[in-house]
Amino acid sequence: MRGQPLDLGTLVGVQLFGLLDQLFIVYANDWADQETDRRNRTPTVFSGGSRVLVEGRLSPRAIGTAALVCAGSLLAVSVGLAVARGAPLLVPLAVLALGLLWAYSYPPLRLSYRGGGEALQAVGVAGVLPLYGYLAQGGALGSFPWALVALLLPTHLACSIATALPDEPSDRESGKLTLPARIGGERASWGILALNGLTLALAPFGMASVGLSAGAWWLVPALAALAVPLVRPAPPGSKRVQVRVAAAITATLAAVALPLLLLAAS
Known part of the structure; x- marks a missing residue:
């Protein structure tokens, strides 16, 4: 396209x-x-x-x-x-x-x-929505950049986990099996970092699939993701947990914005 x-x-x-x-x-x-x-x-x-x-x-x-x-x-x-x-x-x-x-x-x-x-949540945001926009603009299913979706799936999954961090007590009480409710917010925060690390590892391949290269700007989502487990302790109800969630959201938004901005500029 x-x-x-x-x-x-x-x-x-x-x-x-x-x-x-x-x-x-x-x-x-x-x-x-x-x-x-x-x-x-x-x-x-x-x-x-x-x-x-x-x-x-x-x-x-x-x-x-x-x-x-x-x-x-x-x-x-x-x-x-x-x-x-x-x-x-x-x-x-x-x-x-x-x-x-x-x-x-x-x-x-x-x-x-x-x-x-x-x-x-990750499949919907990182898969269905981009594919919908691509096909609507005349793209062919066979030429859809699946490698770019693979790049973004882990960070979207991390973001979905992060938004459940503040709700850990009520989710556990209600039997809602989010990852924070199952393993606790602190362990989940390291999982968020690991998933964002996977996105960073896939960045060169995903970017290359659309003719782009992964540059130094990827430090932005990397640093935001690193802040997630380092902002601690961050129990539900605290301001720190909101900072932790905001950092995870920033990491995902930056990972999404980078290929979009570079594609628009190319």
Whole structure:
């Protein structure tokens, strides 16, 4: 796709898809997790749900309706893009995006409670969303840069684990098997560093797959990832745990931004 013009209408449609998907995830997950969120005494700006149900600002019915509206709108946008761009795979990708949240929060799988919820998040953000945008802009499935996805998957998984750090007590109480709830926040923080280290190790190969080289700017996500276990102790409810989560998010955002900026400049 390099060297081809960017279709602005398609860009708007893809961004609308991403916004609707995010809103669907927030609303549907809030509805599914309302009992766990009520037990959460350590919420942060990164975790613990939106709190609108816990604080009584919206009803479960309103949240459920909003989730359904977003899901329907997401599918409608995808059908429109599929027809306009001649990209029929956008529709099953949209269904997959909805299915990932269902598998995450709802029976029979409910993997956020059984273990594996973080992996679903990583697949959605690092896999489904980039592939959706690529196909919408006219890319062929066979030429999709899978090595770049492989590069970004570990850091997205690390970020998903990090956002569960503040919720460790209520998740453990509710039987929600996030990695921090299973092994503790301190051990999980070293796992976050290891996953980001894997992304750094894959960077030369992933960048080369799109004609780029890994340069010194990769020190930014490296240093941010290193801060995750070094900011300690960071128990849930403390300011340090928020710094720890922010550092993990920074590492992931930097890893995503680097290839994007270099591709835009090339």
